Amino acid sequence: MQNGVLLILLSMSLTPFGDALSKQLGATQSPMFIVFLRYFVAGLIALALARVTRTRVELPRIGRLGFILQTAIVVGAMALLIAALSMVPLASAVGGFLIAPIVAMLISVLFYGEKLTLPGAAGAGLSFLGALLILKPGAAFEPGIAVALVGGALLGLFLAANRASGVILSPIGALALQCLLGSAMLFPFAIGSIGTADWALLWPALGLGAVTAATHFLTVAAYQRCESARLAPFFYFNLVAAVIVGLVWFNEIPDAYSVAGLGLILTGGLASLLNVTTVKRLARRRAGQKPPRPRHIYVNS
Secondary structure, eight states, X not given: OHHHHHHXXXXXXXXXXXXXXXXXXXXXXXXXXXXXXXXXXHHHHHXXXXXXXXXXXXXXXXXXXXXXXXXXXXXXXXXXXXXXXTTSOHHHHHHHHTTHHHHHHHHHHHHSOOOOOHHHHHHHHHHHHHXXXXXXXXXXXXXXXXXXXXXXXXXXXXXXXXXXXXXXXOHHHHHHHHHHHHHHHHHXXXXXXXXXOOGGGHHHHHXXXXXXXXXXXXXXXXXXXXXHHHHGGGGGHHHHHHXXXXXXXXXXXXXXXXXXXXHHHHHHHHHHTOOHHHHHHHHHHHHTOOOOOOOOOOOOO
């Protein structure tokens, strides 16, 4: 479980870099072309890694249709995020997308039989409140936020379905397949912008592809190793990373709401790591009670 938490934390720390690059490219490129660029370059990077590691890249024989459907869902989610980034500020688009872990947790509990523990639910709730404090949503509800919310719901569906899927693929092979298949799905919508691309896009495209490959790989690997309810609070750490990047790179000093939100996110993440037994033990310790003695059952042979 700890491995899944570390993977999602690393993925969320990289996410703001990809979102910032996408928003920067959005000033001159169409959203569909940016999404195509993300997946095509990420797929080439994953294909090169598969070649180096001698990993086979092929569609699974069992669950092939489900794998293609999952790819279409995550591509749709990313397309909606890029569209939202061109419509509203970065924080608002990312905030709308943060519905994903809640959707993934609810689907996993309701349809896939995952258990929702009290620490997990409390941690997700605290982290969600912290995200709201950082985003400071106003009274006006812009269409771009609605687009981001739909994209976040699709991403949550993908994460839950990917965890419950019986498809067995190597991580690098699955990454290469989903990125290349996704770029093929997007090609008809991006073909009009490909002719206007120039060499100035080379370095941004490579950076965007590398971040996309890393975050996609790490997020899927995390959800394969840990329950959705446990990972939900840590999904909000991309806002923590965004605040830190803004402070270091752009000298954007966080206000009191942002500091309080960061504190709630950190508290929610730590709370989700607890289990019911640990909570009861801490409660007894604070009340000055001794833990109950274990009962031994002796069987006469």
